[in-house]
Amino acid sequence: MGSDLSAVMEQLEAAGTAQNRKVYARHGAAEPMFGVSYAALGKIAKPIKTDHTLAQQLWDAGNHDARVLALRVADPTALDEPLARRWLGDVDNYILAEGLGGLCARTPHARTLSDSWRDDPGEWPASVGWFIVTCSAEDPDVWSLEELQGLLDQIEVEIGERPNRVRHEMNGAMIVMALRDGSLRSSVLAAAERIGPVKVDHGRTGCKTPEVAPYVNRTLAHRTAKAARQAAKAAKLRAG
Secondary structure (H helix, E strand, C coil): CCCCHHHHHHHHHHHECHHHHHHHHHCCCCCCCCCECHHHHHHHHHHHCCCHHHHHHHHHCCCHHHHHHHHHHCCCCCCCHHHHHHHHCCCCCHHHHHHHHHHHCCCCCHHHHHHHHCCCCCHHHHHHHHHHHHHHCCCCCCCCHHHHHHHHHHHHHHCCCCCHHHHHHHHHHHHHHHHHCHHHHHHHHHHHHHHCCCCCCCCCCCCCCCCHHHHHHHHHHHHHHHHHHHHHHHHHHHHC
């Protein structure tokens, strides 16, 4: 049995705070919104799990927090291209752009949608298109190494001239490309050095666009340490 829209909206409203509304506004979110923390959103989403009908109702409610929740409970296997494109038309900030991009990356249409949006002159369609790359670049079923190299070449040529948030998403895509493969990593790090620091205006927030090389190195070190811990744990279990 699906969740009731009015009951969920009441939960969202009760969980909202004026302070969060101020914070989210600085990040580009617009009214109407309740200002629900991500911790509270997680608690509301947990019992819902996946409810695609509710997700559509939440999105159509037009409330920022309801749309963030919609992207969490939507069923990626049921998100068709027309609905994804309709939702894109409502995106007006990076929070929803990355939420929609992350959802689209889990659908069978990830590649098609990314291909149709990355070169859009608008900030939000292109941001979603490039964030799909970020979320799927390590998946060989979505991208070949040659295709990613082509995207890297495009980024190097265009990143300085694309809209503000698109530059941030292109930078993020480079980081994940570098984690995919050693030879591609070398190409990414060389390109990042030629590009230099990527300038993104994050407004009145503490957010920053990470430098590619340090972020890649930290992530690789973290993955190596995690693998070592898992190997040690497995060896201990085998030893009895």
